[in-house]
Structure formats: structure tokens, C-alpha cells
Amino acid sequence: MMLGILGTLVVLVGGLWVFQRSLIYLPAGGVPEVSSMLPGWVDVEIETSDGLVLGGWYRTPSSEAPVVVVFNGNGGNRAGRAPLGARLASAGYGVLLFDYRGYGDNPGRPTEAGLARDARAAVAFAAARAPGHEVVYYGESLGAAVAVELATAEPPAALVLRSPFTSLADAAAVHYPFLPVGLLLWDEFPSGDRIGAIDVPVLVVAGSADSIVPTVQSRRLYDAAGSPKELVIVPGADHNDEALLVGEQLMTAVVRFVARHVGS
DSSP, X not given: OHHHHHHHHHHXXXXXXXXXXXXXXXXXXXXXXXXXXXXXXXEEEEEOTTSOEEEEEEEOOOTTOOEEEEEOOSEEOGGGGHHHHXXXXXXXXXXEEEOOTTSTTOSSOOOHHHHHHHHHHHHHXXXXXXXXXXXXXXXXXXXXXXXXXXXXXXXXXXXEEESOOSOHHHHHHHHOTTSOHHHHOSOOOOHHHHGGGOOSOEXXXXXXXXXXXXXXXXXXXXXXXXXXXXXXXXXXXXXXXXXXXXXXXXXXXXXXXXXXXXXX
């Protein structure tokens, strides 16, 4: 009996070790034409430091408005962020939606180090495409961790974190409480250890009913951030609800936050 249980645990842990990235990164291909989803936007190509070419969609900012670079969560592709992009563009911002390596028909395979390269390439593209305009990072879930890491090296004008976790191990432990996930993970995304070193305005938005990233983790990350900072909790919102994609409370908070802290 005991040997059977141990054998099952060994198989389970071994499977998680080998296939963990296929559980963490859930890319989708089949990106539609940008004109069918976001009229007036353009297709762009972003070259990374290791020679990959990533696909993206770009909207030029109006007047002196900033450019918002959106760092996606772990699933789907940029088409799923089109509603967010449209709302941000309606506020006058320039917007860059792009896909990481391995997502949205892009070459390569996603890893923590690879996504860090992709993020740097995206921000460099945005800065070159709209010189003189400030850049805002908008990270959702896993993308919040990508944005936090980049902000420690290349600070934005402001940092928006939607449903962020303190670390990938903390987030995984919620779903695999009986496994030593902290010892198994190749990719760590330790945002809680990094955010204290960031000296830019930070907005954290979380849902009170988030079943993927517990609200307490987003609160802890907010507590660890420096000032100025703001925390918005959307009542009753789960991780993938529309309220946390383009909901009025979310979008109002983002626009007000950017107006308060960017270009002032």
C-alpha cells in the first residue's frame, strides 16, 4: 500500500518536473488580421536580442500621451487582449500588444529568461516608434511578473499590475498544495523580492474572488511596493472575468492613475 502511494507520488512529481512549462505557459496560435479586430492599428515585428521576430499590433499615441506596453498573462495570444487595447487607445494612449516567443504563431519556446528578452525588445520597439513619449507597463497575471522584472532594470513612467502574484511558487502552491513546487520550478518570477527595488508609481488591481491568484498575494505585492502606489480591489471578480479585462472600475482606475502620475 505504502509503496503504491510512494510510486504514485514519484510519477506525479516526475511528470510535473518534466512537463511543468506546458502547464505554466498556455500559448495559442491562429492570430487574426489586425484590421478585423482593431481598425486603424498596424501589424509590427519586434526583434529580440537572440534573433527571434515577434508579432505585435500597434496604435500610435495622440498628442503627448504615453505608450502602454501590455504584457500578457500565460494563456492565449494578443487577439484576446484586443478589447483592452481598444479601451486604452480610446483614452488616447499609444498601445503595443505583442506575443511572447511561442505564442501567437511566434517562433521559440517560452521560459522566464526568454520572456524577459521579449519584454525588453517590446519596450525598445515602443520607445523607438514613439520617441519623446513616456512608456507605461501594463502586466496581467504572469505578465505582471514580466513587467516587474523589467521595471527593475528599465523603469517605466508608471507600472500597472493586474492580478499579480508574489512568486510563481506561491501561485503554484495554491493549486498543488501537497507538492514541493518551490523545489521543482525552473522558472521563478519572484516579484515579491523585486518590487521593493522599483521606484515608480505602481497601481495594483485584483479581483476579490480570484480563484487563480488569491487576492492576498496581490495585496502582499502591493504592500511590498514603494510609494506612490494605489490598490484597487474589484468586488466579486474572478481571474478571467470581463471585469478584470475591460471592466469600468479597472479602466477608470488605470486612466486616472496614468493621468495623475505620467507627464505631470
